[in-house]
Amino acid sequence: MTLCLDIHTHHPAPQPQAVVAVSFQDFQPMDGQLYSIGIHPWTTTGPMPSKEDWETFERLAQLPEVVAIGECGVDKLKGGPMFKQLIVMNKQIEISEKLHKPLIIHDVKAHDVIVGLKRDLNPSQKWLVHGFRGKPTVVKMLTDAGIYLSFGEKFNPESLPLVPKNMLLAETDESSLTIEEIIANLSASFGYDITELIAQNTQDFLLSKD
Secondary structure, three states: OOOOOEEEEOOOOOOOOEEEEEEHHHOOOOOOOEEEEEOOHHHHHOOOOOHHHHHHHHHHHOOOOEEEEEEEEEEOOOOOOHHHHHHHHHHHHHHHHHHOOOEEEEEEOOHHHHHHHHHHHOOOOOEEEOOOOOOHHHHHHHHHOOEEEEEOOOOOOOOHHHOOHHHEEEOOEOOOOOHHHHHHHHHHHHOOOOHHHHHHHHHHHHOOOO
């Protein structure tokens, strides 16, 4: 069985080592591919999802090839008004909890909001902030709240070693680098190969928690 090393990519399937992130409207599953489906905060500039949209979302999210919900989240630099972003985010948290599937989060300048939601809602499912590039102080803020972090092509080398080893994941997102190249870059910062660690952490993150 192929190891899943890439927790978040927007490259089209097939991606045998990756969880492919798509909007629920664009979801056309391919046999053997793992997916996350979500509603991105950037889409909140338009009409809010309808009751029928949410029903379709939840029906698709129940499929076994959908292993996570997202990406969803909060972006203070782009997207609709904050109240709209939070309504859409909260609904996806609700679906994550109902279906026992982890949450993949887009977080831009909104660490305080994400941590506040985690504290107030006390979800049973794992949360991950993808594409983390933040400062060491933000690493502590998020990981102290129990939020996993995923690193891609661009990252802060001062932050990387501060992530608890069991909360560290890797991703390609939209990078032209392969996941092997990204993990090699992360490994170089540590001074040893973290491929097996990433594989184990990815498996653990994707295991449902009832």
